[in-house]
Amino acid sequence: MRQRTNRIQGPIKLLIVDDSWVLRKVLREIFSQDDLVEVIGEAVNGIEALGMILKVNPDVILLDMEMPTMDGLTTLQHLMIHTPTPTIILSSLTKEGSPRCFDAMKYGALDFFSKDSFFNDIAIAENGHLIIDRVIDAAQTIVHAIDPMQQVLKNAHTKKGKGKVVFCEDCGTRHFFRSSLQTSPSLKCNNCGDEILLGSGTRIRRVNFVTIIGTGKGGYSNLLQIIPLLNAEMGGAIIIAIEDTKDHVKSFVEYLDAISDLKVSLAGNNLSIHGGGCYLYPVSQQVELSALSGNYTLQVGSMPLSCSQGSIDTLMISAAKVFRERVSGVLLSGSVDDGLLGMEEILKNKGNCTVLSPNYCLQKHLTSRAAGKFQLSDDMDEKMLATEIMNMHCKFKESVITA
Numbered sequence: 001m002r003q004r005t006n007r008i009q010g011p012i013k014l015l016i017v018d019d020s021w022v023l024r025k026v027l028r029e030i031f032s033q034d035d036l037v038e039v040i041g042e043a044v045n046g047i048e049a050l051g052m053i054l055k056v057n058p059d060v061i062l063l064d065m066e067m068p069t070m071d072g073l074t075t076l077q078h079l080m081i082h083t084p085t086p087t088i089i090l091s092s093l094t095k096e097g098s099p100r101c102f103d104a105m106k107y108g109a110l111d112f113f114s115k116d117s118f119f120n121d122i123a124i125a126e127n128g129h130l131i132i133d134r135v136i137d138a139a140q141t142i143v144h145a146i147d148p149m150q151q152v153l154k155n156a157h158t159k160k161g162k163g164k165v166v167f168c169e170d171c172g173t174r175h176f177f178r179s180s181l182q183t184s185p186s187l188k189c190n191n192c193g194d195e196i197l198l199g200s201g202t203r204i205r206r207v208n209f210v211t212i213i214g215t216g217k218g219g220y221s222n223l224l225q226i227i228p229l230l231n232a233e234m235g236g237a238i239i240i241a242i243e244d245t246k247d248h249v250k251s252f253v254e255y256l257d258a259i260s261d262l263k264v265s266l267a268g269n270n271l272s273i274h275g276g277g278c279y280l281y282p283v284s285q286q287v288e289l290s291a292l293s294g295n296y297t298l299q300v301g302s303m304p305l306s307c308s309q310g311s312i313d314t315l316m317i318s319a320a321k322v323f324r325e326r327v328s329g330v331l332l333s334g335s336v337d338d339g340l341l342g343m344e345e346i347l348k349n350k351g352n353c354t355v356l357s358p359n360y361c362l363q364k365h366l367t368s369r370a371a372g373k374f375q376l377s378d379d380m381d382e383k384m385l386a387t388e389i390m391n392m393h394c395k396f397k398e399s400v401i402t403a
Contacts, residue, residue, distance in 0.1 A: 011038040012139040015058035017049040017075070018042075018090060019067045026118050027062065030128040037135055046070030046078070053083055059139045062131075064115075065091035065104065073104060080108035080146040086138035088131075090115050097248030102255045105221040108146045110138050110362050134362075137218070142359045144381070207275050207296050209236030209326045209396040210289070211389055212319050212342070214312030216243040216334030218362025220252060223332070224259075225382035226389070232261045232276035234390050235397030239267070239298075239319075240280045241287070241312045243334070249282045256280075269300040283311035283338065288318035296322070309341050316342025325350035328392050330385070332356045334366030343370055352392055356385055 014037050016027050024042050031037045041056045043049035045067045053061075061079070065072040076087060089104045092115040101112050111134050117127035187196045215222065219242060230238070242249050250266050257264035260278065265271070267281035273289075273296050281287050281300065288299045309317070312331075316339065319327045329346045331339045333356075343353045355371050357379050358364035371378035380388065 012036060012135060013038055013040045013056065013059045014135060015039075015041045015043065015049065015052065015056060015061045017044075017046070017061060017067070017072070018064035019044045020064070023064075023090075023115060023118060027131075030118075030131060031135075033128075034132050037132060046072065046075030049075055050078055053079070053085065058085060060135050061085050061087045062113075062135070063087050063089055063109070065089055065100070073100075073107065076104060076107050076109060077146075080143070082145075084108065084143045084145045086110055086141050086143055088113055088134055088138055092116065097245070097251040099251070099255050102220065102224065102252060106224045106259070108143060108221075110141055110143065110221050111218060137362050137364075140359075140364065141362055142381075207237050207273055209328070209393050210273075210296075210319055210323050211236065211238050211328040211330060211392065212312070212316050212346075213238065213240040213330045213332065214283075214316070214334070214339040214342070214366075215241070215332035216283075216336065216338075216363055216366060218333035219243070221362070222356060222360065222382055223252075223256070226386045227256055227262065227264070227278060228260045229383065229386035230260070230262055230278075230390060232263065234393040235275050236393040237273045237275060237296075238262065238278040238389075239273070239287070239289075239315060240278065241283050241315060242280060243283045246282045246284065249280055253280050267298050267300055269298065271298045271300075272296065273298060286311055287315050289315065289322050290318075291322045310336070310338025312339040313342040317345045320345040320349045320351060323351070326396055327351040328389065329353045330355070330389065331366050331370050333361035333363045335363040336366065337369060339366060340370060340373060343374060347374060354380065354385060354388055356380060356382065 014031060016024050016039060018024055028039050031039050040058060041052050043052050047070045049061070049063070063072045063075060072089060079085060079087065087109045088111045089101070089109045090113055096112055096114060104112065113131055113134065117131070189196055223240065227238070242252070253264050253266045262276060262278040264278045264280065267279045267287055271279070273279060279298065284302070286301045290297050290299050316329050327346055327349070328351060329339070329343045331343070346353055353370070353374055353376060355367040355376050355378060358368045358371070360381050361367050367378065370376060
């Protein structure tokens with residue numbers, strides 16, 4: 001049986017919010033088999049749920065995305081303003097890795113679970129223990145109040161650069177680009193493939209510092225509170241390894257790019273990295289940093305099954321060799337030790353290492369282990385960690401290095 005911390009005394013109090021009585025019945029039966037979780041209430045829509053929360057004071061909420069009267073996303077926004085509570089989203093229409101899924105995490109949800117997991121006996125048997133584990137993890141995680149209006153203002157504040165419209169001379173297709181973040185002197189027309197020269201107003205930001213962020217399951221919600229706070233003018237680049245499928249990571253790249261000042265891209269083989277850029281990849285890939293003639297590129301391959309070190313370790317170790325003291329290693333939520341070897345190498349080269357407080361991680365093993373092993377501060381929330389990353393980059397912003 002899973003164990004949990006003493007932050008909550010007695011069984012975890014769970015509120016189930018879903019308009020399907022069938023699913024509520026299935027969930028009640030699942031949680032009745034575990035004495036660490038107690039279902040203390042049910043609601044059929046958001047309005048009813050908000051009325052119950054003050055009465056029953058749940059430790060965790062399972063919240064359906066699609067409901068009549070008040071849907072899950074609206075309910076979540078009200079909840080996170082007035083009574084922030086660890087929340088896991090349930091949905092039959094919204095899929096993991098979709099923009100609506102990331103919307104829920106941006107507004108405070110810790111995790112997402114597809115209702116398809118409970119639609120037949122085999123799925124229930126396979127996924128029942130997973131939802132129990134996720135509720136136990138959520139109960140041990142601290143969530144902050146999030147005002148959706150502040151999220152809108154923050155996104156407006158971090159809107160990428162000044163826009164410019166150019167037209168393809170060959171076919172006339174209209175293109176929009178952000179002049180302050182464009183790192184190439186040309187664009188490829190997405191209609192005919194012709195090269196569009198952008199002129200001399202384009203500038204390339206050199207990479208004088210790099211931050212490597214590693215995260216396992218549960219890291220999306222942390223990243224959505226960290227990356228949009230970073231300014232592209234801080235100098236340097238961010239590279240992020242995520243434990244998820246390539247398709248989900250690709251979808252997250254598109255979502256994060258839309259709400260961030262940094263230019264967010266999917267890591268690709270031989271892709272050059274630039275200051276003000278953020279590059280993501282799944283840990284199923286092996287990514288290393290390479291330096292040649294003043295240019296820094298990503299070398300991407302499949303992670304060999306026999307590899308003794310993890311994908312996060314591999315990237316951190318290569319970054320430490322290239323950037324030495326000008327690299328920072330950051331770990332978020334995770335259940336395995338991938339990243340510890342990498343942090344050790346970064347510290348040997350006089351670089352900097354930081355962890356998000358385990359209290360804000362859905363999976364606490366990785367950050368707890370790193371904080372203990374390297375004697376790192378374990379009290380940073382997402383906002384403090386974003387400030388730390390900004391400060392490290394700004395410290396080296398004006399200095400110049402060569403590959």
